[in-house]
Amino acid sequence: DALGAPCKYVPTAAPRCTDSRGTAGPCCTYSVPPCKYVYIAGCDLATNLVGQPLVRQQVMKGVKEFLQNPSPAKPLVMSFHGSTGTGKTYVSSMLVRHLFQGGLRSPYVHHFSPIVHFPHAEHIEQYKENLKRWIQGNLTSCGRSAFLFDEMDKMHPGLIDVIMPFLGPLWVVYGTNYRKAIFIFISNAGGEQINEMTLDLWRAHRDREEISLQDAESAISKAVFENPQSGFWKSGIINEHLIDFVVPFLPLKHHHVKQCVVNELVQQGLEVRQGVVQEVADSIPYFPEEEKIFSSTGCKTVASRISFFF
Numbered sequence: 001d002a003l004g005a006p007c008k009y010v011p012t013a014a015p016r017c018t019d020s021r022g023t024a025g026p027c028c029t030y031s032v033p034p035c036k037y038v039y040i041a042g043c044d045l046a047t048n049l050v051g052q053p054l055v056r057q058q059v060m061k062g063v064k065e066f067l068q069n070p071s072p073a074k075p076l077v078m079s080f081h082g083s084t085g086t087g088k089t090y091v092s093s094m095l096v097r098h099l100f101q102g103g104l105r106s107p108y109v110h111h112f113s114p115i116v117h118f119p120h121a122e123h124i125e126q127y128k129e130n131l132k133r134w135i136q137g138n139l140t141s142c143g144r145s146a147f148l149f150d151e152m153d154k155m156h157p158g159l160i161d162v163i164m165p166f167l168g169p170l171w172v173v174y175g176t177n178y179r180k181a182i183f184i185f186i187s188n189a190g191g192e193q194i195n196e197m198t199l200d201l202w203r204a205h206r207d208r209e210e211i212s213l214q215d216a217e218s219a220i221s222k223a224v225f226e227n228p229q230s231g232f233w234k235s236g237i238i239n240e241h242l243i244d245f246v247v248p249f250l251p252l253k254h255h256h257v258k259q260c261v262v263n264e265l266v267q268q269g270l271e272v273r274q275g276v277v278q279e280v281a282d283s284i285p286y287f288p289e290e291e292k293i294f295s296s297t298g299c300k301t302v303a304s305r306i307s308f309f310f
């Protein structure tokens with residue numbers, strides 16, 4: 001299709017980032033041409049990601065341009081925004097699964113969660129130092145590393161700016177190695193604004209996919225930059241426009257949730273019974289209160305509800 005991802009390949013045949021030396025080295029290379037990876041990732045997104053055409057479009061654009069360029073001018077920096085259960089973690093793990101052997105468990109994939117890694121506000125200076133050293137060290141051993149920052153809205157403001165030197169095109173940190181890295185920020189910040197915009201469109205009898213990226217991007221930037229609780233509060237990362245792709249995850253409707261139920265049943269090897277699909281989808285809360293159009297928890301609780309209905 002337009003994104004170059006007709007589904008011929010099965011996702012398991014994905015290319016992987018391997019190291020020719022078997023251990024960490026300066027150049028982690030792709031074992032098959034990146035174009036094939038782009039193709040397969042696009043296929044996986046097209047097949048399994050429900051109700052997020054904007055996400056698929058943006059992520060594929062970013063990944064395609066970045067991976068096909070043997071000498072990118074800057075790292076790929078994407079920021080995923082949306083309310084709970086809309087697929088932010090799902091998409092990021094899908095990407096690293098295709099790109100890195102072992103996916104999230106790969107030594108080249110680094111996952112940070114503020115609650116786990118940066119829990120105490122009083123240690124922020126130490127965290128800054130550690131984070132900078134960790135990124136520098138890992139980019140030196142493998143230029144094609146990925147860094148995922150989860151729950152950015154719970155990150156202490158000011159901490160994340162320590163990684164600014166690794167995100168832009170102008171700074172030189174250990175030569176040019178850092179330009180092949182991928183950074184993904186994940187957060188609920190801006191989710192409320194995205195939901196409101198989607199609801200407004202629905203009230204105007206327009207398609208939820210009609211949300212323009214520009215509108216979503218400016219609403220999200222405002223929400224994260226101006227919120228003192230946000231990890232991006234007054235952040236240079238936003239100010240200096242270091243994020244290449246701000247990716248809005250839209251709230252999911254009832255029929256999307258049904259599709260999530262079907263996917264989950266298939267994945268668990270269970271029989272797809274229409275009655276169960278309907279019951280699971282119906283059991284999820286929807287907003288607004290009266291019309292009940294969009295799922296309040298996306299597809300997040302689908303898997304656990306299925307076990308209950310079986």
Ligand SMILES: Nc1ncnc2c1ncn2[C@@H]1O[C@H](COP(=O)(O)OP(=O)(O)OP(=O)(O)O)[C@@H](O)[C@H]1O
Pocket residue numbers: 048049050051052082083084085086087088089090091187188260298299300301302
């Ligand atoms: N758009 C989607 N398409 C298909 N499955 C989805 C989608 N969104 C969520 N899911 C399913 O729901 C599960 C939970 O979603 P995910 O963890 O990606 O949510 P999230 O947006 O990261 O939420 P949170 O902000 O709470 O972390 C996924 O593992 C996946 O099975």
